[in-house]
Amino acid sequence: MPRRAAQNFDLRQIRTPICWLQHLTWRNAPARHLRHNEAMNVQQTDIQPAAYVSSPVQLGGRFGHLTAFLGRPAVAIPIVAVILALGGVLFLTFRGGDSISYVTAPVSRGTVARAVSATGSVNPVLTITVGSYVSGVIQEIDCDFNTRVKKGQLCAKIDPRPYQTIVEQNRATVATATAQLLKDQANLAYTQAEEARYADLLAKNATSRDSYDIAVNALDQARAQIAVDQATIGQRKAELDAAQVNLGYTSIIAPVDGIVVSRNVTMGQTVAASFQTPTLFLIATDLSKMEVDTNVSESDVGGVRVNEKALFTVEAFPDKTFEGVVTQVRQAPQTVQNVVTYDVVATVDNAQLLLKPGMTATVRVITAERDNVLRVPDQALRYVPGGLSSSAVPEATAGPQIWVLRNGQPERVAVTTGLDDDTYTEIASGDIRAGDSVIVSERAGASRKTTGAGPAMRLP
Numbered sequence: 001m002p003r004r005a006a007q008n009f010d011l012r013q014i015r016t017p018i019c020w021l022q023h024l025t026w027r028n029a030p031a032r033h034l035r036h037n038e039a040m041n042v043q044q045t046d047i048q049p050a051a052y053v054s055s056p057v058q059l060g061g062r063f064g065h066l067t068a069f070l071g072r073p074a075v076a077i078p079i080v081a082v083i084l085a086l087g088g089v090l091f092l093t094f095r096g097g098d099s100i101s102y103v104t105a106p107v108s109r110g111t112v113a114r115a116v117s118a119t120g121s122v123n124p125v126l127t128i129t130v131g132s133y134v135s136g137v138i139q140e141i142d143c144d145f146n147t148r149v150k151k152g153q154l155c156a157k158i159d160p161r162p163y164q165t166i167v168e169q170n171r172a173t174v175a176t177a178t179a180q181l182l183k184d185q186a187n188l189a190y191t192q193a194e195e196a197r198y199a200d201l202l203a204k205n206a207t208s209r210d211s212y213d214i215a216v217n218a219l220d221q222a223r224a225q226i227a228v229d230q231a232t233i234g235q236r237k238a239e240l241d242a243a244q245v246n247l248g249y250t251s252i253i254a255p256v257d258g259i260v261v262s263r264n265v266t267m268g269q270t271v272a273a274s275f276q277t278p279t280l281f282l283i284a285t286d287l288s289k290m291e292v293d294t295n296v297s298e299s300d301v302g303g304v305r306v307n308e309k310a311l312f313t314v315e316a317f318p319d320k321t322f323e324g325v326v327t328q329v330r331q332a333p334q335t336v337q338n339v340v341t342y343d344v345v346a347t348v349d350n351a352q353l354l355l356k357p358g359m360t361a362t363v364r365v366i367t368a369e370r371d372n373v374l375r376v377p378d379q380a381l382r383y384v385p386g387g388l389s390s391s392a393v394p395e396a397t398a399g400p401q402i403w404v405l406r407n408g409q410p411e412r413v414a415v416t417t418g419l420d421d422d423t424y425t426e427i428a429s430g431d432i433r434a435g436d437s438v439i440v441s442e443r444a445g446a447s448r449k450t451t452g453a454g455p456a457m458r459l460p
Contacts, residue, residue: 100386104405104437105377112375112419112426115311115364116304118344120294122314122359124284125347128256131277133249134158138269143281145263149254155281156252158271163247170240177236181229188222195219258283261357284357290350292324294363295334295341303367304329310346312363317354324348326365368419374432375424376402379440381417385410386442403439404432410439 140157143149198215201207262282265271271278292312296304310324328345335341346363348355380402400417403410415430432438 101443102405102410102439103441103443105380105440107374107376107427107432107434107436107438109372109434110375110424111369111371112373112421112424113366113369114419114421115366116296116300118294118296118300118363118365120292120312120344120361120363122290122292122355122361123357124261124287125289125291126285127261127357128258128283128285129279130155130252130255130281130283131279132158132252132271132273133277134163134246135271135273136160136162136250138265138267138271141263141265141267143254143260143263145260147260149258149260149283151254151257153254154251155254155260156265158250158252160247160250163243163250167240167243167247170236170243174233174236174240177229177233181226181233184222184225184229188219188226191215191219191222252280254281254283256283256285258285259287287353287357288349288351290348290355290357291327292346292348292361292363294344294346294361294365296344296365298333298340298342301329301342301344304344304365305367309366309369310348310363311366312346312348312361314355314359314361316356316359320354322348322355322361370419370426373418374427374434376427376432376438377440378420378423378425380438381425383439383441385439402430402432405437405439 136158138156139159141155142157143153143155149155195212195215195218198207198212202209202212260281261284263280264278264282265280271280292310304326306326306329308326310326311321312324313321324346325348326344327347328343330343330345333340333342344365346365381400383403385403399414401412401414404413405411413431415432416428418426418428420426
């Protein structure tokens, strides 16, 4: 059966897109679909609304199923809605595309400070570790955390009985050696008298020479024994002194005036000092002066000098900034996972005792500072108007420059920069003054100018 001829159409007769889609479906259906309907004894009725329009493109063949599918109202209505929505979005998007809004920041006077950032810990200037020289059981504890102590004050007591016993034993040995000395001194006196008698007898030829020599030998031995006894007494006294020293070590006393910041033992605990001296207490001499030990990387340590200002904060007081002074830049490197750092020590006054030992500090060491200088945000020096790349800037003005918003239009101003702290840059010279609005970014599609640190749609 031949295809039905397509009717001529007039665009003014189109009422709705749905009617046009329906017309495409029914007027341009392929012949095989018509034959299929006849075979199924389905009588096709021509639909001829007043506004039906034929398509200028004859659809058929393998596109017949697609046109039949699109002709359904349940499918055509969502498609038309999507098309209309896309058209509206494109219209609203490109309607104001030519307008540009500039995000500006004011030129101000203030401080520009270059700093080295690091982290560290707060510690007392001098911390004394109190340990034990002898082993034993803790019998008494007289100092606790935060206890203020004086030099020589008793803090703990180790059971002294074993050491007291040793002292008594050594005292007995000293007494024994002294008694032996007295005995030998008596023998010396006897041998001296005997030697004198033999000398008189020998002078009168009343005794033999050999008897006299025996008396002289006995006298010499008695004298030597006295020397041995005296040395033995000295040895025994030294052993007694050592025993008394060990007995004294059972009393743990404070070596300095200060405050106990740590106690590591409890009553009844056994202290073993055989291989390593155990730490019993940590005493800080003065908590009104603290120091911050920071780890500065090797790339930044070259700019740090003694007496430079150090500002830091701690998590306990996030809104308070503490100020100290760098007192040491230590030469000993610290290597952790191939990262080399150096210890920079800053001293800070802690008269209010707000800082506690062990606090983590975020430190900024001020390496250079300018006060009351003209400054602009760093973004202003990086800004380039849209469509103008940095390579397009004339060679005569290829140096540092900023764009100032004057009379609603951007104006390029060449400047000479000074100190930069990664937030603000010092302006040493240039045709700008405090209060001018420098452009830091721009955004398209808006009809108003914004001032301040608003959201930057494009940062060059």
